[in-house]
Amino acid sequence: MIVGYARVSSSGQNLDVQHEQLAAVGCDKVFSEKRSGRTTDGRDALADAIDFVREGDFLAVTRLDRLARSVIDLHQIVIQLAAKGCGLRVLQQSGIDTTTSTGKLTLSILGAVAEFETDIRKERQRDGIDRAKANGVYRGRKPSIDTARIETLMAAGMTPAAIAREMGIGRASVYRLIGATASA
Numbered sequence: 001m002i003v004g005y006a007r008v009s010s011s012g013q014n015l016d017v018q019h020e021q022l023a024a025v026g027c028d029k030v031f032s033e034k035r036s037g038r039t040t041d042g043r044d045a046l047a048d049a050i051d052f053v054r055e056g057d058f059l060a061v062t063r064l065d066r067l068a069r070s071v072i073d074l075h076q077i078v079i080q081l082a083a084k085g086c087g088l089r090v091l092q093q094s095g096i097d098t099t100t101s102t103g104k105l106t107l108s109i110l111g112a113v114a115e116f117e118t119d120i121r122k123e124r125q126r127d128g129i130d131r132a133k134a135n136g137v138y139r140g141r142k143p144s145i146d147t148a149r150i151e152t153l154m155a156a157g158m159t160p161a162a163i164a165r166e167m168g169i170g171r172a173s174v175y176r177l178i179g180a181t182a183s184a
Helices: 016-024 044-052 071-083 101-134 147-155 160-167 171-183
Strands: 002-008 029-034 058-061 087-090
Touching (some): 002 016, 002 044, 029 044, 147 160, 147 171
Parallel strands (some): 058 087
8 A cells, every 4th residue: 555645844835736646656545744844843744644554555745855864864764664664765856766785875875865955044044134134234123012002101100011901912022122222
């Protein structure tokens, strides 16, 4: 039996393409979820898929990054599947079939490359943000609370709790802004 697993990172993304590819290879059952792939924690559909497979079955995914983004998570999944007598197939990387030695080697290499790419992408993003901050381009998001209005209401004698109710914000936000303006 071939059991499919499909994942996208956010609710705005679509699983249709993965479902079509998994159906095309004859998946008898497909487990899907919309969760981040940074870790396997909290990915209930993945846990259910691994739980569901039986000896001789294969877990199929369209791409390796749909399954795991770290080598450690990837190998843990493969170990769990192997303990149940199951294999893993990655459709768009056809050399990956963990029932073969070459497939295991390919899996390890591509898993390491995928993790490396994620790390490099984070570094480039961080460098870009630091450069933008240094050039005065990146200032973060605009404040969502009108601090001048809080100061005006405080001067009028309103309590922080009353200000929070009036503005529809949390009392802690009022205290935090009062503390920031007092120390400035």
